[in-house]
Amino acid sequence: MPVVRRDVLLSMFAASAVPAIAGAADHSELETFTTRLLRAFENLDMPTFIDCFADDATVFFPAPEPPLRVSGRSAIQERFENVFAGIARSATGGPPFHKLDPQDLQFQSLEPHVALVSFHLLNATRTARRTLVVRKARGAWRIAHLHASNGPPV
Numbered sequence: 072m073p074v075v076r077r078d079v080l081l082s083m084f085a086a087s088a089v090p091a092i093a094g095a096a097d098h099s100e101l102e103t104f105t106t107r108l109l110r111a112f113e114n115l116d117m118p119t120f121i122d123c124f125a126d127d128a129t130v131f132f133p134a135p136e137p138p139l140r141v142s143g144r145s146a147i148q149e150r151f152e153n154v155f156a157g158i159a160r161s162a163t164g165g166p167p168f169h170k171l172d173p174q175d176l177q178f179q180s181l182e183p184h185v186a187l188v189s190f191h192l193l194n195a196t197r198t199a200r201r202t203l204v205v206r207k208a209r210g211a212w213r214i215a216h217l218h219a220s221n222g223p224p225v
Contacts, residue, residue: 104212113167125213
């Protein structure tokens with residue numbers, strides 16, 4: 072199990088006090104990354120979608136999915152293959168199979184190469200809340216952790 076540095080944990084818990092990323096390049100890169108992730112999900116494009124995750128990524132899926140953390144890119148891909156198959160079965164056309172329009176998209180810098188991305192996906196039945204912890208390595212942003220939860224519609 073990887074060791075998490077205390078300063079990283081503290082910065083994650085203090086994220087609400089951290090200003091949005093100031094650099095236009097970082098903001099633009101994160102916006103491009105987030106758009107790429109969402110478009111891949113809309114199109115059920117697994118190779119592009121799973122490429123957005125770090126090898127050691129973790130995910131908490133929303134209910135009714137099992138509540139325990141999923142660890143590692145291959146386990147995450149396996150779970151999302153089931154999600155994608157369910158979406159494809161109920162789709163009347165596509166791609167895109169559905170439209171994801173992130174609301175209240177926010178980027179927060181935690182460290183020079185670590186950021187928090189959060190947004191809502193709204194529809195008539197729920198408010199989908201999504202939080203991504205992303206890190207930049209070898210020139211590319213990747214998801215280190217995805218936390219997904221759903222609440223009542225607003």
